[in-house]
Amino acid sequence: MPGLQTKPPSRIQQENRRAILDAALDAFSTHGFRGTTLDQIAEKAGLSKPNLLYYFPSKEAIHTELLSGLLDTWLDPLRALDPAGDPKAELLRYVHRKLEMSREMPRESRLFANEVLQGAPHLGPLLGTGLKALVDEKTVVLRAWMDEGRIARLHPVHLIFSIWALTQHYADFDVQVRAVLGDEGTDPYPEASLFIDTLFTKLLSP
Numbered sequence: 001m002p003g004l005q006t007k008p009p010s011r012i013q014q015e016n017r018r019a020i021l022d023a024a025l026d027a028f029s030t031h032g033f034r035g036t037t038l039d040q041i042a043e044k045a046g047l048s049k050p051n052l053l054y055y056f057p058s059k060e061a062i063h064t065e066l067l068s069g070l071l072d073t074w075l076d077p078l079r080a081l082d083p084a085g086d087p088k089a090e091l092l093r094y095v096h097r098k099l100e101m102s103r104e105m106p107r108e109s110r111l112f113a114n115e116v117l118q119g120a121p122h123l124g125p126l127l128g129t130g131l132k133a134l135v136d137e138k139t140v141v142l143r144a145w146m147d148e149g150r151i152a153r154l155h156p157v158h159l160i161f162s163i164w165a166l167t168q169h170y171a172d173f174d175v176q177v178r179a180v181l182g183d184e185g186t187d188p189y190p191e192a193s194l195f196i197d198t199l200f201t202k203l204l205s206p
Helices: 013-031 037-047 049-055 059-079 087-104 106-117 124-146 156-172 174-186 189-204
Strands: none
Touching: 013 037, 013 049, 013 059, 013 106, 037 049, 037 059, 037 124, 059 087, 059 106, 087 106, 087 156, 087 189, 106 156, 124 156, 156 174, 156 189
16 A cells, blocks of 8 residues: 555564574574474574464575575675785685684584585575676686786686685584594684685695
8 A cells, every 4th residue: 555664573573583593593503404393493482383483484484584694694705805905815814704704603604504415495596696606706806816927826616615615614514623623622713724824825825
């Protein structure tokens, strides 16, 4: 109807929505999409299942919302790669930001990993469009830096893959990392940061 205005959500509604998304993130990152139920999410959020369904019509809707926001967050550090900056400094900044995200957002990393391992049923279209377009854009930047002799000539896409693999490993395989490191594994990130910095500094040197 003309002039009809949507009433903004109340503070309690906003808090309930956040509680549902946080509980779902915890459940999905632990049990995967298939292993998670609406009852589990509702219990973790401290809400009844009918109350949860007032905010989200299905488990798929919650999962899709989490993944959509996550992919955007996940890509921000790559978007920030500045073609006008110093190539090695820009890439090392990207590496360290990705490692920080593994430390700060382990549940989000595992959620994304679980989605991809299941064949990306909810993120598939975005991976083939938004993600690929951004990687293609940054590949042009990397090749230009290589052509100018400012960083070593490497396969640009596999360079990006290697950054993802090395940094996200610490979130996705946290239990394994800490078990193998033993006493050193209480906080593996400082040494991981030094190691990865040394590795990519040498790798990128012309």
